[in-house]
Amino acid sequence: MPSSRGSSQPRDQTHVSDISRLGRWVLSTSATWEAIYIDIDGLVLYIYIFIYMYIFVCSYTYFPLAPIRLSCLARWRAQHAWETLQALLPHTKEELKLELGEKVEGSVLMLLQEAADLFLGGQRRECLQTCEVLLDYSWEKLNTGPWQDVDKDWRRVYAFGCLLKAVCLCEPPGDATSVAAALKACDMGLLMGAAILGDILLKVAAVLQKHLLSGKRPAPGPSQEPPGTKKARNDHVPIPDVTTERTVPRLHCPSLQYFKKHFLVPGRPVILEGVANHWPCMKKWSLEYIQEVAGCRTVPVEVGSRYTDEEWSQTLMTVNEFISKYIREEPKDIGYLAQHQLFDQIPELKQDISIPDYCCLGDGEEEEITINAWFGPQGTVSPLHQDPQQNFLAQVMGRKYIRLYSPQESEALYPHDTHLLHNTSQVDVENPDLEKFPRFAEAPFLSCVLSPGEVLFIPVKHWHYVRALDLSFSVSFWWS
Amino acid sequence: MDEERRGTWFGFGFCGFGQALGSGLGRQVHSPEPLRTPGGSLDVCRVSASWSYTAFVTRGGRVQLSGAAGGTADGCTDAWASEELLVLLRAGPGAGAELQAWAPGSAMRGDPLWSQAVQEAEHGPSRDETQAGLLPLLPCARAYVSPRPPFYRPLAPTLRARRLELGAEHALLLDAAGQVFSWGAGRHGQLGHGTLEAEPEPRLLEALQGLRMAEVAAGGWHSVCLSETGDIYIWGWNESGQLALPTKSLAEDGKTTAEASGLEEDGSEVKRGSAGEDGAPAPFIAVQPFPALLDLSPGSEAVKVSCGSRHTAVLTSEWGKYGQLGHKDTTTLDRPCRVEYFVDKQLQVRTVSCGPWNTYVYAVEKEKS
Numbered sequence: 001m002p003s004s005r006g007s008s009q010p011r012d013q014t015h016v017s018d019i020s021r022l023g024r025w026v027l028s029t030s031a032t033w034e035a036i037y038i039d040i041d042g043l044v045l046y047i048y049i050f051i052y053m054y055i056f057v058c059s060y061t062y063f064p065l066a067p068i069r070l071s072c073l074a075r076w077r078a079q080h081a082w083e084t085l086q087a088l089l090p091h092t093k094e095e096l097k098l099e100l101g102e103k104v105e106g107s108v109l110m111l112l113q114e115a116a117d118l119f120l121g122g123q124r125r126e127c128l129q130t131c132e133v134l135l136d137y138s139w140e141k142l143n144t145g146p147w148q149d150v151d152k153d154w155r156r157v158y159a160f161g162c163l164l165k166a167v168c169l170c171e172p173p174g175d176a177t178s179v180a181a182a183l184k185a186c187d188m189g190l191l192m193g194a195a196i197l198g199d200i201l202l203k204v205a206a207v208l209q210k211h212l213l214s215g216k217r218p219a220p221g222p223s224q225e226p227p228g229t230k231k232a233r234n235d236h237v238p239i240p241d242v243t244t245e246r247t248v249p250r251l252h253c254p255s256l257q258y259f260k261k262h263f264l265v266p267g268r269p270v271i272l273e274g275v276a277n278h279w280p281c282m283k284k285w286s287l288e289y290i291q292e293v294a295g296c297r298t299v300p301v302e303v304g305s306r307y308t309d310e311e312w313s314q315t316l317m318t319v320n321e322f323i324s325k326y327i328r329e330e331p332k333d334i335g336y337l338a339q340h341q342l343f344d345q346i347p348e349l350k351q352d353i354s355i356p357d358y359c360c361l362g363d364g365e366e367e368e369i370t371i372n373a374w375f376g377p378q379g380t381v382s383p384l385h386q387d388p389q390q391n392f393l394a395q396v397m398g399r400k401y402i403r404l405y406s407p408q409e410s411e412a413l414y415p416h417d418t419h420l421l422h423n424t425s426q427v428d429v430e431n432p433d434l435e436k437f438p439r440f441a442e443a444p445f446l447s448c449v450l451s452p453g454e455v456l457f458i459p460v461k462h463w464h465y466v467r468a469l470d471l472s473f474s475v476s477f478w479w480s
Numbered sequence: 481m482d483e484e485r486r487g488t489w490f491g492f493g494f495c496g497f498g499q500a501l502g503s504g505l506g507r508q509v510h511s512p513e514p515l516r517t518p519g520g521s522l523d524v525c526r527v528s529a530s531w532s533y534t535a536f537v538t539r540g541g542r543v544q545l546s547g548a549a550g551g552t553a554d555g556c557t558d559a560w561a562s563e564e565l566l567v568l569l570r571a572g573p574g575a576g577a578e579l580q581a582w583a584p585g586s587a588m589r590g591d592p593l594w595s596q597a598v599q600e601a602e603h604g605p606s607r608d609e610t611q612a613g614l615l616p617l618l619p620c621a622r623a624y625v626s627p628r629p630p631f632y633r634p635l636a637p638t639l640r641a642r643r644l645e646l647g648a649e650h651a652l653l654l655d656a657a658g659q660v661f662s663w664g665a666g667r668h669g670q671l672g673h674g675t676l677e678a679e680p681e682p683r684l685l686e687a688l689q690g691l692r693m694a695e696v697a698a699g700g701w702h703s704v705c706l707s708e709t710g711d712i713y714i715w716g717w718n719e720s721g722q723l724a725l726p727t728k729s730l731a732e733d734g735k736t737t738a739e740a741s742g743l744e745e746d747g748s749e750v751k752r753g754s755a756g757e758d759g760a761p762a763p764f765i766a767v768q769p770f771p772a773l774l775d776l777s778p779g780s781e782a783v784k785v786s787c788g789s790r791h792t793a794v795l796t797s798e799w800g801k802y803g804q805l806g807h808k809d810t811t812t813l814d815r816p817c818r819v820e821y822f823v824d825k826q827l828q829v830r831t832v833s834c835g836p837w838n839t840y841v842y843a844v845e846k847e848k849s
Contacts, residue, residue, distance in 0.1 A: 105532070105563045105564070106548070106584075106585050107497060107531065107532035107533075107548040107563065110497075110548065111496075129507060133494075133496055133507075136837075137531065140648065140700060140789060140790075140836075143648075143701070144648045144649050144700075145649055145665065146665075146667075313766065418675070418676075418677055419677060419678070420667075420676055420677070
């Protein structure tokens with residue numbers, strides 16, 4: 001390895017061998033420098049060009065000259081992101097208008113108009129203030145009454161406030177914190193708001209996300225850490241002995257008619273093999289990939305061992321925070337990214353999955369199928385409950401232990417009598433209190449361990465209990 | 481009690497629609513300011529504030545609106561403001577009174593949306609000052625007004641209602657015997673029955689049975705009542721600390737209840753009440769479904785309480801984003817805090833009335849002793 005000893009030698013006797021390897025490469029590829037013409041002027045010029053090319057090369061790999069790379073190129077990227085955003089957004093009052101019904105009071109319409117005017121007039125700070133008022137008021141409306149009864153117009157108002165807030169926040173000079181805040185505002189609009197202006201929040205979020213990630217290179221190919229072998233906090237995973245239990249039947253790619261006749265119509269669970277195992281997610285998804293595609297996005301997380309517990313709560317955090325707090329480090333609580341329509345929020349992930357063909361046997365439209373993500377560490381539990389639609393549960397990462405009871409056994413499962421939890425059983429399936437719930441012991445059930453690539457059909461109203469045996473990612477499809 | 485000494489109304493909080501709130505400048509008023517209502521010094525006896533406008537009722541029977549809705553009307557004994565409706569109680573033709581519901585934007589011109597003749601109260605003169613302030617409860621105490629249809633809602637006569645307050649999705653009733661009833665949606669514990677279930681009909685608050693209550697107030701998703709002995713009971717949603725209980729949202733910002741003062745300097749690692757290391761639960765209260773006794777500074781007795789959408793005024797807590805706590809800033813608080821303005825100015829507060837995002841206070845000068 002040639003060593004550069006340039007400083008200890010007289011300059012006019014610097015040898016080619018003393019130039020670093022990189023330098024030699026630079027020289028060899030630099031067409032204008034054919035002659036290794038070493039003299040004082042040439043040396044100075046060589047050094048100048050060398051440094052220039054060094055920076056150029058460093059900006060595309062991880063070299064310790066990162067600070068230089070960030071300040072120049074990041075500013076360029078911020079400007080570029082801002083221009084892309086500007087091109088996305090409406091420029092006129094007529095385009096920046098929402099069609100709203102009677103439910104939205106005149107006072108709010110005034111504020112919407114004011115916010116739009118301030119935005120188009122470039123008054124960022126005042127626009128942000130008006131947006132806060134709009135967001136707070138519509139938030140109160142969103143929290144009044146059951147969610148399904150909330151008028152969609154209030155959700156549109158909320159989304160509108162989030163949109164203007166996000167764009168105002170990331171106006172240049174935008175640093176990483178303000179862009180992250182802007183992305184969070186977009187996510188709040190996507191989570192609680194309704195689609196406006198042609199799904200503009202999705203587009204804005206995509207631009208912001210790209211800008212935030214622009215410093216890191218995507219890790220191509222398979223991950224360093226194969227899913228499912230993440231080291232557990234404790235190695236005592238009580239894997240139920242399914243050999244002593246009646247198992248869910250398995251079929252390899254049954255025909256539509258066979259599935260309909262033997263399982264859909266009679267309401268019998270079955271595991272479908274060969275249906276999902278070629279989906280791109282099966283090979284692509286890993287902790288690293290998820291962090292890269294969705295890391296900075298805000299998602300709802302359930303904290304607590306199960307949703308029937310008193311200490312159970314829901315909170316919002318970014319996917320990165322969720323992974324670092326509840327998956328990587330020694331988590332104190334169980335956190336579960338559960339029942340979240342992640343694929344509506346991040347369309348890029350939707351391309352890694354498909355809708356099972358068997359859904360066409362239902363009456364509903366494809367757009368009405370609800371796709372939920374279920375992502376969490378080993379040990380997450382969904383208490384025994386039933387859902388009002390048919391369900392295909394596709395396992396992508398890790399394994400899940402699942403128990404299924406027929407709706408005919410409902411009485412032996414002792415559902416809660418409150419309206420809020422009437423679809424949930426009071427019994428802890430793997431640790432039942434048989435004194436309190438005696439009939440539970442006799443109720444027949446099917447069980448299985450669902451592994452990556454497999455799809456479980458859970459018929460409508462079929463009671464199911466799920467526990468993750470490993471770090472797990474499942475995708476559920478609710479259809480009718 | 482010196483009746484001749486007239487006091488002044490003060491206001492603070494959100495005034496983004498220009499509703500009369502002190503100077504009325506800007507969007508928010510952070511510190512109490514004397515009201516300068518349009519039309520000179522009015523003899524205001526009741527203030528009813530909605531989100532985007534405020535209604536002032538004077539002793540002379542005039543109703544004045546300020547904010548996104550404007551206009552005046554005479555011959556009124558009471559008014560109640562909400563975003564959907566402005567309800568007026570007017571001396572009607574003949575002996576009885578007339579209940580009118582107006583669209584706020586109509587400035588009370590033209591015809592009301594609907595109107596109904598109502599009976600006068602069974603006891604007391606019809607123009608008694610104490611009549612003002614009963615709305616949304618009607619004087620006959622047989623029914624109340626709702627901003628959503630059906631507008632006229634009867635009450636069982638056995639309830640003998642004395643006061644009625646409406647929250648965003650629930651209702652509170654105080655009867656002649658000092659018992660409290662609640663009904664409506666309960667998903668945030670605002671009904672006080674210990675569950676999150678809704679109640680279709682007025683249901684007695686068993687937890688307070690036997691205690692005589694003097695006042696009730698309903699906020700957006702929380703409820704407060706005052707006993708005759710001056711104790712405060714509070715329940716419902718605590719997401720902004722409106723119950724004066726520690727709330728998680730503030731803890732995450734590092735600003736919740738100080739066990740020790742000087743919390744802000746600490747800055748780092750505010751793991752509030754955590755004990756979390758050894759598994760003890762963090763004492764954040766998100767929802768309080770049973771009435772809880774509120775501990776103000778010892779020796780103080782509460783006489784009046786009013787609730788905004790997410791704040792409570794007795795002397796207290798919570799959501800301060802628009803300055804409605806009157807502490808000169810926009811910090812949200814989850815512990816009771818005295819509004820120093822009135823102490824500094826030697827004013828004695830007589831009554832308080834909260835709008836959703838602001839607060840109105842009536843105060844007189846203290847007697848020089």
